[in-house]
Structures are given as structure tokens and as C-alpha cells.
Amino acid sequence: MTETLIETKNLTVNYGLLSALEGVNFKVKKREIVGIIGSNGAGKTTLLETIAGQLKPKKGEIKFLDEEINKLSILNRRKLGIFLVPQNENIFPRMTVLKNLEVSSLYNSKSETEELIDYVFELFPILKERKKQIAHTLSGGQQKMLAIGIGLVTNTRVLLIDEPSIGLAPQLVTKVLETLKKINKDMNKTIVLSEQNIKVLKVIDRIYGLEAGKIRFSEDIKNLSENEVKELYLGKID
Amino acid sequence: MKNLYKTVGTIIFIFLIGLIFLFIGGYYKWLVGYIFLWIIQGYTAWFLYIKCNQPFVGYSVTMGIGAYGTIILSVVYNWPIIIAIILSVFLSMIVAILFFLSTSRAKGFYVTMVSFLMAILFPKIIDATREISGGRSGLYFKGFDISENVFFILILLITILILVFYSWFMKTKIGQILTLISENDNLTKAIGINTFRYKILAYGIAGFISAIGGALYVNYIGFVSSIDLNVFTTVYIAFMPIVGGSKVFYGPLLGVLFIKLTPDIVRPLERYMDIFLGISFLSIMLFLPNGLGPTFEKLFKKAKYTIVRK
Amino acid sequence: MVDGIITGFIIGGVLSLPVMGIAVVYGITGVTNFSLGIIGVFGAFITWILLDYNWVFAVFMGILFCFVIGYILQNILLNRVSEKGGDKNLYFIITVSLGLVFTGLIKVIFPRTNIGLSLPSMGLFTIGGITASGLKFFAFFFAVSVLILLRILEENTLLGKKWVATSQNLKLAKYIGINTKRSFCIASGIGYALAGIGAILWASIYNINLMSGWDLTFMGYIIAVVGGIGNIWGGLLAALLMGMVMSFSGYFLGGSWQSVILYAIVIIVLIVSPRGILGYEKSI
Numbered sequence: 001m002t003e004t005l006i007e008t009k010n011l012t013v014n015y016g017l018l019s020a021l022e023g024v025n026f027k028v029k030k031r032e033i034v035g036i037i038g039s040n041g042a043g044k045t046t047l048l049e050t051i052a053g054q055l056k057p058k059k060g061e062i063k064f065l066d067e068e069i070n071k072l073s074i075l076n077r078r079k080l081g082i083f084l085v086p087q088n089e090n091i092f093p094r095m096t097v098l099k100n101l102e103v104s105s106l107y108n109s110k111s112e113t114e115e116l117i118d119y120v121f122e123l124f125p126i127l128k129e130r131k132k133q134i135a136h137t138l139s140g141g142q143q144k145m146l147a148i149g150i151g152l153v154t155n156t157r158v159l160l161i162d163e164p165s166i167g168l169a170p171q172l173v174t175k176v177l178e179t180l181k182k183i184n185k186d187m188n189k190t191i192v193l194s195e196q197n198i199k200v201l202k203v204i205d206r207i208y209g210l211e212a213g214k215i216r217f218s219e220d221i222k223n224l225s226e227n228e229v230k231e232l233y234l235g236k237i238d
Numbered sequence: 239m240k241n242l243y244k245t246v247g248t249i250i251f252i253f254l255i256g257l258i259f260l261f262i263g264g265y266y267k268w269l270v271g272y273i274f275l276w277i278i279q280g281y282t283a284w285f286l287y288i289k290c291n292q293p294f295v296g297y298s299v300t301m302g303i304g305a306y307g308t309i310i311l312s313v314v315y316n317w318p319i320i321i322a323i324i325l326s327v328f329l330s331m332i333v334a335i336l337f338f339l340s341t342s343r344a345k346g347f348y349v350t351m352v353s354f355l356m357a358i359l360f361p362k363i364i365d366a367t368r369e370i371s372g373g374r375s376g377l378y379f380k381g382f383d384i385s386e387n388v389f390f391i392l393i394l395l396i397t398i399l400i401l402v403f404y405s406w407f408m409k410t411k412i413g414q415i416l417t418l419i420s421e422n423d424n425l426t427k428a429i430g431i432n433t434f435r436y437k438i439l440a441y442g443i444a445g446f447i448s449a450i451g452g453a454l455y456v457n458y459i460g461f462v463s464s465i466d467l468n469v470f471t472t473v474y475i476a477f478m479p480i481v482g483g484s485k486v487f488y489g490p491l492l493g494v495l496f497i498k499l500t501p502d503i504v505r506p507l508e509r510y511m512d513i514f515l516g517i518s519f520l521s522i523m524l525f526l527p528n529g530l531g532p533t534f535e536k537l538f539k540k541a542k543y544t545i546v547r548k
Numbered sequence: 549m550v551d552g553i554i555t556g557f558i559i560g561g562v563l564s565l566p567v568m569g570i571a572v573v574y575g576i577t578g579v580t581n582f583s584l585g586i587i588g589v590f591g592a593f594i595t596w597i598l599l600d601y602n603w604v605f606a607v608f609m610g611i612l613f614c615f616v617i618g619y620i621l622q623n624i625l626l627n628r629v630s631e632k633g634g635d636k637n638l639y640f641i642i643t644v645s646l647g648l649v650f651t652g653l654i655k656v657i658f659p660r661t662n663i664g665l666s667l668p669s670m671g672l673f674t675i676g677g678i679t680a681s682g683l684k685f686f687a688f689f690f691a692v693s694v695l696i697l698l699r700i701l702e703e704n705t706l707l708g709k710k711w712v713a714t715s716q717n718l719k720l721a722k723y724i725g726i727n728t729k730r731s732f733c734i735a736s737g738i739g740y741a742l743a744g745i746g747a748i749l750w751a752s753i754y755n756i757n758l759m760s761g762w763d764l765t766f767m768g769y770i771i772a773v774v775g776g777i778g779n780i781w782g783g784l785l786a787a788l789l790m791g792m793v794m795s796f797s798g799y800f801l802g803g804s805w806q807s808v809i810l811y812a813i814v815i816i817v818l819i820v821s822p823r824g825i826l827g828y829e830k831s832i
Binding site: 293340341343344346347348350351352354355356358359362363366468469470473477480509510511512513514515516517519520523524 | 580582637641650656766805
């Protein structure tokens with residue numbers, strides 16, 4: 001049984017004539033938390049959206065458990081077990097918190113849905129408090145939590161999350177990232193995050209650095225000494 | 239530069255065709271005159287709907303006001319035809335501007351919809367006032383007391399004048415501002431231009447010229463009824479620049495020819511005309527979004543390339 | 549006076565069906581579909597042709613036709629446009645062209661273009677001291693039940709919930725695994741079916757001709773704009789209101805002026821409240 005859950009080989013994606021991703025080789029193993037770090041416009045969202053099926057690559061392969069999925073629709077990739085939590089517009093604005101979670105759990109049985117929603121409420125008690133509140137009236141941070149909750153409730157094998165901490169207050173950033181680590185441990189769920197915030201180093205197993213559409217480096221966090229981590233922190237990543 | 243050639247070329251082409259058929263005479267001369275009248279409408283749609291990007295599709299109404307205004311004022315109230323025309327044209331201009339004012343707060347698409355509804359409504363009003371307007375039976379009109387050929391030349395000259403006007407106007411400062419507005423209304427407002435006034439001007443011009451076309455129409459054909467100015471008419475007019483290719487100056491001309499000549503060429507299949515045109519519009523929108531003109535240009539270039547290679 | 553109110557309710561009830569068709573289609577797929585009325589009328593023509601066999605069968609086939617056409621058109625044509633971004637002007641041009649095609653088809657296929665449907669009379673009913681043919685009451689109550697049914701569909705069925713999700717966030721709906729293409733097709737089918745029912749009712753109370761499809765679309769959109777496009781409740785309310793207006797203006801001014809008054813009302817509403825009376829679109 002392969003260890004690799006998702007793999008891209010020589011992935012190239014264009015926006016019109018502009019190259020958004022070029023020759024990207026990227027790998028995610030089962031039960032890992034992988035971080036993709038890069039500044040604005042580096043191509044993080046593009047990479048995640050291409051894996052999820054929203055964008056079509058010009059060249060290259062995407063593989064899920066060693067099977068090529070380039071031709072699969074978003075719907076079929078979801079059925080395989082890939083879900084992307086978008087950076088924004090990531091909730092159903094005029095539904096209540098509870099409804100948001102219920103509808104997203106459409107592939108699960110009633111009991112599974114209940115369990116998953118309970119888990120989400122355990123992780124994010126504030127969502128439980130506001131379960132009857134209309135989603136778009138939640139604060140930015142709460143909406144982020146709901147978006148991640150939606151991702152959880154789909155119970156997919158791999159959760160792709162586009163900049164989970166963007167726009168959040170600093171304490172919230174830490175909380176959200178640590179919650180993701182907890183989810184990874186509790187549910188053995190593979191998680192791929194894209195981030196600009198260096199705090200992400202604390203929770204991930206491996207890191208990819210993306211700049212101007214190309215992978216600049218990839219490191220195993222545990223293989224890095226503390227100094228190297230600091231270097232990454234200050235130097236390589238802009 | 240290329241564009242200038244296309245523009246001038248189109249205008250010269252139309253002028254020459256007019257002269258040629260003036261001498262050929264007969265039915266074909268009449269047909270060419272008829273086409274000119276639709277060229278006026280088609281280019282007005284090109285001006286307002288495409289170039290100025292204003293979501294208005296009620297051209298049958300502006301044309302209708304020109305036509306009915308002329309005929310009613312001169313026949314029913316016995317005013318001199320010229321005065322009737324001038325008044326109708328100004329009425330149409332006012333109606334267009336009023337329409338803009340009343341829908342200016344609404345979103346772009348609502349405006350399209352309401353102008354379309356106005357076009358559906360217009361024949362109903364004609365039918366409702368049938369004692370004056372003739373309703374579906376229509377009204378007959380003798381028109382100007384001049385020879386057929388002189389009138390034909392008049393139409394030719396007015397059409398050429400209108401085309402020259404539209405092409406010149408877009409290059410003036412006002413025209414350039416309208417182009418800015420068409421590309422990004424909010425940004426244009428932000429840099430301090432009163433877009434409102436310019437849009438009023440655009441609607442006014444469109445109403446004015448379309449009504450001139452309508453007045454000429456009723457003089458040329460000698461008859462108008464509510465059936466001539468129904469929803470299909472406005473749809474055909476609005477589609478003329480789109481079908482022919484809105485990015486080239488000869489596009490609307492191609493559109494006019496396609497929409498108005500086809501029924502004539504395939505007389506026996508007249509029954510199927512709506513179906514044919516509807517399907518053509520769909521196909522062009524889906525497969526040739528740039529219109530017929532640029533598609534022919536591409537094919538022409540490919541042909542040239544293959545010939546050169548050989 | 550009372551007669552006027554009754555007529556108003558009936559007209560409103562019948563018209564509310566195409567309006568709800570518009571609301572369903574726009575609310576869920578975002579398509580402003582100008583062919584709803586014409587294809588609905590085509591369905592009524594189909595019912596007319598089959599009336600000799602069995603009226604239930606005829607009505608059923610008419611409605612089924614509309615649903616199927618709606619499903620297919622959304623599938624092969626309109627979904628393509630949605631994928632490319634769903635430009636409203638493009639929808640307008642495409643659906644108007646469809647309307648042209650179907651108007652032409654009516655001309656070509658059916659022997660007459662001016663028909664009335666003579667559905668079996670439901671006898672005369674007297675409700676609250678007012679007597680009218682059963683069919684007319686039926687029209688009104690049917691419209692209200694459709695509205696309630698749609699609401700129930702939305703809240704309680706999986707399909708309804710999928711629709712609501714799709715209309716609120718298309719991208720996210722796809723990510724969570726909703727087959728948005730199919731949801732659109734079903735919504736489109738239902739929208740056309742509603743328009744078809746409206747056309748059939750209209751044809752049985754009054755009669756219809758080639759241009760009726762455009763008229764129904766016209767009235768449908770006028771009412772929809774007033775009620776706020778996509779808003780089902782607003783649609784029904786506006787339909788009843790407009791029904792009243794039509795009934796009374798018809799009485800005082802004569803039939804042809806009804807549409808003029810309606811149009812004037814739309815303009816006034818748009819000036820005062822560009823988003824419709826209830827102030828918002830897409831309530832789904």
C-alpha cells in the first residue's frame with residue numbers, strides 16, 4: 001500500500017498567458033500535515049484549487065493514491081476524498097451555522113453527521129453557542145472556524161485549507177493552527193495548508209516553499225535543527 | 239491603421255452599392271434601400287449597446303416613435319411631413335433619455351430587461367390606440383412628394399452620413415469618454431467624470447438616429463403596423479451588431495445582411511425563418527462569439543497562408 | 549367591485565405560476581430566462597393537441613414536455629454558459645433566441661396559432677357569496693399550494709437543501725459534493741413546468757396565441773422585478789397585487805391599457821426601490 005496520498009508531477013497551470021504554476025512536484029503522505037508557504041501571488045491558491053479540480057493544468061499529472069485524477073470533476077474528486085476549504089466565500093451565507101454543517105454532511109449517514117457535528121462543536125464551542133445564527137452575521141474568525149467545520153463534516157480523507165489564518169487576530173491564529181493539529185491526530189486526517197504566516201511551522205510535518213509558481217524548497221520539519229527553522233523563519237521566506 | 243481601412247472601406251462599399259443599384263433599378267434597388275434603413279438601426283444598436291455598453295434593447299420603440307410619429311402627425315393632424323419628422327425624432331430622443339433616467343438606479347441587467355419589456359409593450363400601445371394608429375391593420379402613408387430615385391439617393395446619403403457620424407464620433411473626446419465609461423463606469427466616475435451626462439447624450443443620440451431611420455422607413459415602405467414593430471424586430475436589431483461581429487466596423491453590416499437578406503433569399507422557407515434565425519443566433523453566440531466578420535477574417539487569413547505556402 | 553377583486557386574485561394566481569417559474573430558475577441557477585413563457589405556451593399547445601384523448605393525459609403531457617425541455621436545455625445549453633461565468637446578457641441573448649426558435653416551431657408544427665383549452669368545467673362554485681367557475685378558483689388555490697410545496701421542498705428535502713446551498717455558494721456546493729449541474733437541470737425543468745401550468749391555466753380561462761408566450765414572459769418579469777427577482781414570496785405577493793391592478797385597470801380603461809399600467813408600475817418601482825418592493829432578490 002502506497003504511503004503517498006496526493007502527488008503532483010511537473011504541474012503547470014496558466015492564467016491566460018501568465019504562468020501561475022510551473023513544473024510543480026508536490027507530495028503529501030497519509031496522515032501528514034503539509035504546509036505550503038509563500039507570499040501573495042506565489043501560487044498557493046492555484047495549487048490547491050488545481051488539486052481540488054477547480055482549475056485545469058496545462059501540463060503535468062495529479063495523482064491520488066497513485067491513480068491519475070486530472071480528468072476528474074470536482075464532484076468526483078470529492079467522492080474520492082478531497083475537500084478544499086477556500087480562503088474566502090467558504091460558507092453558505094444565509095443558512096444557519098447548524099444548517100451549514102448539516103448540508104455539508106450530505107454523504108454521511110444521520111448518526112455519522114451527528115457525531116461529526118458534535119466533534120466540530122467540541123473543537124469550536126463558539127459555533128455551538130451560535131448554532132442557530134445566520135452564517136454571514138458571524139465574525140471573520142467565527143466564519144473561518146465554520147469553514148473548517150464544514151471541511152471536517154465532509155469527512156474526506158484529505159483536507160486542503162487555503163490560508164486558514166488569514167485575517168485572524170494573533171491569538172486566534174495559534175488556536176486555529178493547533179486545532180488543525182488536533183484534528184490531524186484525532187481523525188488521522190491528512191491536511192494540506194497554504195500559509196503566509198510562519199507560525200504554521202509549529203504544527204506541520206513537512207514544508208514546501210512556493211515562489212512565483214515554482215517550488216523553491218521542501219523540508220522535513222523534524223530534520224531541521226532549531227537554527228535552520230529560525231533561518232526559514234527569517235531568511236528564506238519573505 | 240487597419241481599422242481605419244476597414245471603416246472607410248465599409249462606408250465606401252455601402253456608397254458604391256447604393257450607386258450601382260440605383261442604376262440597376264427595379265426590385266433590387268428597392269431591396270438595397272430597405273437594407274439601408276436597417277443599417278441605420280443596426281449601427282445605432284452597435285453604437286449604444288456595444289460601443290457605449292449601455293444595456294438597452296428597445297430599438298424597435300425608438301424606430302417606432304419615428305415612424306408612427308411621422309405618420310400620425312402628418313396624416314391625422316395634417317402637419318407638414320418635415321415638421322412631423324422633426325417632432326417625432328425629438329420625441330424619440332426624449333423617450334430614450336427618460337428611459338435612461340428612470341432606470342439609472344437599477345442594475346445593468348434590469349435595464350436590459352425593462353427596455354426589452356418596453357419593446358414588448360410598444361405594439362400593445364399601438365393596438366390599444368388603434369383608432370389613431372391603425373393597430374394591427376396599420377396605416378398607409380404617401381410620404382414625401384418626390385421621385386423614387388431622389389428618395390433613394392436621400393436615404394443613401396443619410397445612411398452614409400450616419401455611418402460617418404458614428405465612426406467619427408467615437409474618436410472625438412466625448413466618444414473616448416464614452417468608451418472609458420463602457421469599459422469601467424465606476425472607475426470613470428472615480429476620476430471625476432460626470433458619466434451621467436455622457437450617458438444621457440448617448441441615449442439621446444441613439445433615440446434621435448433610430449427615429450430618423452423610422453421616419454425614413456415609413457416614407458419608403460409607405461405602410462406601418464404594430465406587427466412590423468414587435469418584439470422580434472427589436473431582437474433582430476439588437477442582434478445585428480452581435481451576429482456580424484461587434485469589434486469590426488463592417489460587423490453590423492454583415493449582421494444586417496444576414497438577418498434581413500436571408501428571408502429574401504430563401505423565400506420558400508419563410509415559414510421556418512424564426513427557427514432558422516433563432517438557431518443561427520444561438521450557434522453564433524456559442525461557437526463564434528466574435529461574430530461572423532472576424533470568423534471570416536480568420537478563415538481568409540488561413541486560406542491566404544495555405545496558398546502562400548504552396 | 550367585488551368581481552374586480554375576484555378577477556384580480558384569479559389573474560394574480562394564474563400569473564404567479566410563471567413568476568414562480570422565473571423565481572425558481574433565477575434563484576437557483578442565476579439564469580434570467582426569457583424563453584419560459586414561450587415554452588410554457590408550447591406545452592399548452594401540446595395539451596391542446598392531445599385534448600381529444602383524455603384531458604388528464606393531455607395536461608400531464610404538456611407539463612411533462614415543459615419539464616423535459618427545461619432539463620435538456622439547461623443541460624446542453626445553459627450550463628455551458630454558467631461554467632463560463634454566467635454573464636446575464638449572454639443568458640438574455642441565448643434565452644431570447646430560444647424563444648424565437650420555439651415561436652417558430654409553434655407556427656410550423658401546429659395547425660392553428662390561436663387556441664383556447666376547454667378543460668372539463670368544474671362547475672360553478674360559490675365562496676363567500678361570490679360565484680365563479682371552479683377552474684378560476686382552482687387557479688388561485690393551485691398557485692398558493694405550489695408556493696407552499698416549493699417551500700416544503702426547500703426546507704425538508706435533500707434536493708431542496710442542495711438547491712439552497714447551490715444558490716448561495718456555487719463553488720462551495722461543488723466542493724461538498726453536490727452535483728450542481730443536475731440540480732440546475734431539475735430546477736430549470738421545474739421552472740419551465742410551472743410556466744407550462746400557468747400557460748395551460750391561462751389558455752383555459754382565456755385563450756392564447758403565438759405572442760402569448762412573450763406576453764406571459766413580459767408579465768412574469770414585470771411582476772418578478774416588482775417582487776424582487778428570485779424571491780418566491782415576493783413573487784406571489786406582487787402577482788396578486790398586479791392581478792388586482794390588471795383587473796381594475798382593465799375594467800376602467802379597457803384591456804389593452806392593462807399592460808401599460810403594469811409597465812408604468814415597474815418603472816416607478818425601479819426608480820423608488822431598484823431591488824423590488826421587498827427590497828431583495830434571491831430569497832432562497
